[in-house]
Each structure stands twice: as C-alpha cells, then as structure tokens.
Amino acid sequence: MIELKDVRKSFNGEEVLKGISTKFETGKVNLVIGSSGHGKSVMMKCMVGLLTPTSGNVFYDDRDFTNLEYSKVREVRKEIGMLFQGTALFDSLTIEENVEFTLKMFTKMSKAERRDRVDFCLEQVDMPGINDKYPSEISGGMQKRVGIARAIALDIKYLLCDEPNSGLDPVTSRLIDELLQSITEEFNITTIINTHDMKTVFDIGDDVIFIYQGYNGWTGKVKDIKHSDNETLKRFIQASQFD
C-alpha cells in the first residue's frame, strides 16, 4: 500500500500539486486520471523521490519515504518498478542486459540463473527471443513491454506506470493494459497507472483518483465513476472519446 498525505509541490513559487491525500491499495490497479498538465507525472515523481515534495509525506507500507536518508530510500526503491512515459531503456545495453540490470546489481544470481529470469520476464510480456536486440531496433510498443519486463525483474511490491499506453495503437494499448492487470493480480503488487485514456479505466481499473488542477478532484471505484455528480469529472469523461 502506498499512501500520500497532503503532498504539495511548487516550482518557482507556482504550486502544481495542491495537497494530495490518497491511498493506493495492494493487489489492485489504481488509476490516476486527469487531463494533460494537471500534475499526474509530478505526483508520481514525488512518490518515488525523483522530485522532492515541498511538503507532505509519502508512505510505503508505513515507511515514511519522504523522510528517509538516501541509503534507506535506495532500499525502498529496490521494491519499486517504474515504467517511464518515454520508456527510458538503457540504449547502450541490449534488451537482455536491460532486463538483467537490477538482477546483476542486487542479486547473487549466476549468469545462467539471470538468463532464465530474463527469459521468464520477457515471456511474461509476450516478447520472447529479442534478447540480443538493442532498444533502438524495436518498436515503441515493444519498448514499453520490455520496460515492463525490466520493472518486474526483481520481485517488486510496487509498480508505477506513467502513461503506459500513450502513443500506442489501440491493439497494443489494450495488450499493455491486460498485461499490467495480470501482473498486478499474479504478483499481488500495488500498481499505479497514470492515464488519460478512459478505455483503460473501464477495462482494467479498480480504484480511481481524478487529479484536477493539482487537487484531488474525485476518488472512488471505477463502477461509480459514471454516476458521479462531480461536474469537472463528468466533463472530463464526456470529453474523452469513450462516450
């Protein structure tokens, strides 16, 4: 479980996150929705410490992440897998070396064990047999899937995805959604997905938080989202193509 308590973030005096409090439950696909530029990415970066919140706290299963020293922060981060909007694969390494990376850094696995684990992870994302290619040699959708494989290489507890299906065709996009859902259930992890794609929301979401202008605009279950009388949320849903 990840919990945010009154998280605020300002850039040069301009407040982008205006006090977000929420809980992301274990074993569920938690969705963060909202229009572009309303603070979803900033919130996710504050959660993993890539940005330091101006005030407020982030808890990982009761560990106050915001106030840990750097060496402890790194310990918590080993339990986090993150999928970046631009994939952020290491472009000087092959796909195998990318997926193998955390195994090599943090485990005592032998070369053969690591290879097995890499193959397992690549199979999980339905991308077997591309071990020796470089990221530049595969398509955007494949890169996203390799990104997921890399994120789950270690036994993680938290999976954070920033717009995992932006820029993908509808078919690949659904595939990624299903993948994230099955991984969440299979490994019982806390998954958080930033998205502005309402199709994703209705396909795989459990709990939803709607970010509007840096505020927590609405929180609830996916099934309740259509009956919400929150005006901005209604407008957001109507504006998205899914209607």
Added chain:
Amino acid sequence: MDYLTWASKIDVCIFTAEMTFFTHFGSYLLFIKGMFSKPEKLSVYIDRTITEMNNIGVGSLSIVVIIAIFQGAVTTLQIAYQLISPLISKPVIGSIVSDSSMLELAPTITCLVLAGKVGSHIASEIGTMRVSEQIDALEVMGINSSGYLALPKIIAGLIMIPALVIISIFLSNVGGIIAGEASGILTSQEYLQGARESFLPYNLFFALVKAVTYAFIITTVSSFQGYTTNGGALEVGASSTKAVVYSAVAILFSDYLLAQLML
C-alpha cells in the same frame, strides 16, 4: 544615469556572477561527494572501469601520439631557431626540449586536447541519459546514479590520462630527435646527451601530479555538466561545449597554481 547608479549596477552584476559561480561550484562539490557510497556491486563497477579505461586510454592513443611527435619536433626547430649562437652547445637544445616537454607541453597540451575529446564524450553520454530519463530510471531502481555513471569514468581517467601523458613525454622526445636529425640541427647523440644531463626525477613527478590533477578536472567537470543537463538534445550539445570550456579553463588555472606551488 550618474556614476553611483552605474557603480552599484556593476556591483550587483559582479555579485550575481559570484553567487552563480559559487552555487555551481557548490553543487559540483556536492555532486562529487554524492558519488561516494557503498557500490551496489563491486564487480559491476570494476567491469565498467575497465571498459572506460579502454574508451579513454586506447580511444585517445592515436591523437596523443600524433600531437606528441609534432609538438616535440616543432619545439626542437623553434628552440634551434631562437638559439643561433656558436657559444651554445648543441645538447642544450635537447635539454630544453625534453625539459619543456616534461614540465609543460606534454601534460598540458595533451590534457587540453583530451578535455575536448574525452570531456565532450563524457558530457554528451551522461547528458543524453539525463534527458531521456535513463538516469531517473537508474535512481528509481535504487542505484546511486552519479556513482554508477561517473565514478568508473573518473577512476579510468585517473589511471589512463597519466599513462597517456607519459607516452606523450616519451614521444615528444622521439619527435625532437627526428626533427633534429632530419633538419641537420643536431644528432640524436647530442639530443640524448642534453636530455640526460638535465633530467630530474622531480620533473617527472611534477608532470604526473599535473596529469592526475587534469584527469580529475576533465572527468569530474564533464560528468557534472552531463549530469546536470536540463532539457533536450540542444541542451546536451550545450553541456558538452561547457564541459570542454570549463575543463580547459580549470586546467590552465591549475597549471599556473601548480607551477607556483611546486617549482
């Protein structure tokens, strides 16, 4: 506008420039401090250091060889030109060329060139990783990204750049001998006699101190510029340029400082 207003404006400008310099220098020092933490896995760091030694050392060998030979050759011709006098014995030319190569030309010129070649490469490599969020990815994995990326390059530089400087010292004498023979100014025996007579082990030590200092400057300044890149492809180019300019200025500044302190 009267004089006082101007003076205070200039004051403010200087003050701001100073503050910017110290803020940058402060974050540079913090960057270096931040690299040192227990390595996640020593063997990976050693592997990376060896790769970087290959990149920096072997990758720069040919340019260092060319520069050293020409620099020795040109210095010989020039010294001979400046010392036309029957009173000066030929070996003096050899001793001047070998001394100035060791004390100044080989370390400083080699490292200024390496600031361009190695420095720009380091800054653009790390800068590209910064703007494509690869450094963020490392951090979220729980890896000390500055240590992982910069430390192997710095250690490799501290080993390989002094080695390149020693090669450069040796080859600039070879260049001097060749030029002396080819132009008929002095024979190789005369050159070597002069070089041997003026050789001081302390001078070699001084050259190595310089090489180590410059190696540290080139690798840390360039890593820092790359690591603090902010923006996109354009900014990566700008960081790479800054890495070269700042390294070169710092090298010349420390050149003066070391001469003042150690000679």
